Amino acid sequence: MNNSLFAASAADLTIERIRALAARPDQVESLTLEFKREYSKSLLTTIAAMANTYGGMILVGINDRAEPGVDRVVGTDAQVTIDKVASGCREKFDPPWEPTFVPVPFDDDSGLSVVVIRVDANTVPRPLLIDLKAPIRLSGQNSTADRDRLLKLAREEPSAGVLPMGQHVMSPNLDRDREGNPAADFILRTGINLPMGEAGAWRPLSERTVAALAQTLNNSAFPAALQTLGHGSFSSSTGFQQHGYNRSRTARLVYRALSDSSVPHPVEAVVTVALPEVYGTSTTATATVAIDVISRVRRYADTFDKVGLPGEEYRYPVPNLLDLLEGILKTTVDPKVVAEIARITDIDAALVAQPRELHLVADRQVKELLRTEGLQEIPDAGASAGGVFRANPALDLRDTADCQEQVDDWIRQLGLDAGLTGMEALVESYRATTRSRT
Incomplete structure (x- = not known):
């Protein structure tokens, strides 16, 4: 998913982040994202369509269309909405299946929330039918699977055809010269x-x-x-x-x-x-x-x-x-x-x-690759000639601050794995310098 809110922990789902998402001029409804002002029967069809396609996220309590000067985030009664959706999933879906619900309360005394509904296609028994039909998701709207698509869904092994949230990448190899020595740093x-x-x-x-x-x-x-x-x-x-x-x-x-x-x-x-x-x-x-x-x-x-x-x-x-x-x-x-x-x-x-x-x-070894100003080697820390660095799925790399946070985390990990201290202070000093220039 391109939207980091899909993978964010419940603690990281805040109303500020949701408002920022809804306010983005380039954030429109798509294959994997839909806004709903309130509960309606069509919401169940959208859940089934996402389940039969690539999964996605539905935010209830947000107007599907943006109007100049009007806040799209209107909120809803979280418990009432969740009860209606859960009940509809049990009664209408064949086989019965429920998505994940995360209520995100407003930061005031209104009692309103935005309900985040996550549809993880990895966990769905596909095809998921509603009224004896298998909805699928097209760009920003729902459709119905034809015979060929329905047969493909029925033949799938569990989790087949759906990308895992973690994007696995094959480890690279350094090119070598004729003597078998590395040809790059x-x-x-x-x-x-x-x-x-x-x-x-x-x-x-x-x-x-x-x-x-x-x-x-x-x-x-x-x-x-x-x-x-x-x-x-x-x-x-x-x-x-x-x-x-x-x-x-x-x-x-x-x-x-x-x-x-x-x-x-x-x-x-x-x-x-x-x-x-x-x-x-x-x-x-x-x-x-x-x-x-x-x-x-x-x-x-x-x-x-x-x-x-x-x-x-x-x-x-x-x-x-x-x-x-x-x-x-x-x-x-x-x-x-x-x-x-x-x-x-x-x-x-x-x-x-x-x-x-x-x-x-x-x-x-990485400690022999890096300039050592501000870094100190930890005695008997062992050797490291690289590593695999995983990203924080809650970070949206389109956001400058989130992107820098991810890079900083990777560099700090690089230093620790290499048996070096001082990397955290070095990174903070560099960021402070770049901020002062701007």
């Missing part, structure tokens, strides 16, 4: 898994859509973030363009920083979009988008004195890594990038999930 990888729309499941990637994705990547925060790794010492790059393995169902877009040293590409970024093959795969196969960043700045610095201090072994400053990770996450939630990915896979943009996992693999 480190590689970072994040990515997402995506459902496939009807057209996206059979049509090949078009040159136009791949070119449009490359353009949005070049216009995103990604290139500037990649430049921070080399302190701007390389001013030219190829930009994102097709390179390497590209086929009708796979697009590989590569950014390369350029230098005139023996390390011609100090920094590379590879965005790979892989659609499931038309033949030999199930109807529930998913697409993947993987983002890799390969850095050779340490090797570059050894041969070119524009980076670091002469005569000293180069190490990566922590602020550079903070900027890099923030740039990557900003790119993954950039509305234009999301729109292009959704277009390629023929799905609603709301189904383009936020990345929930990051991998780091280094050619040496």
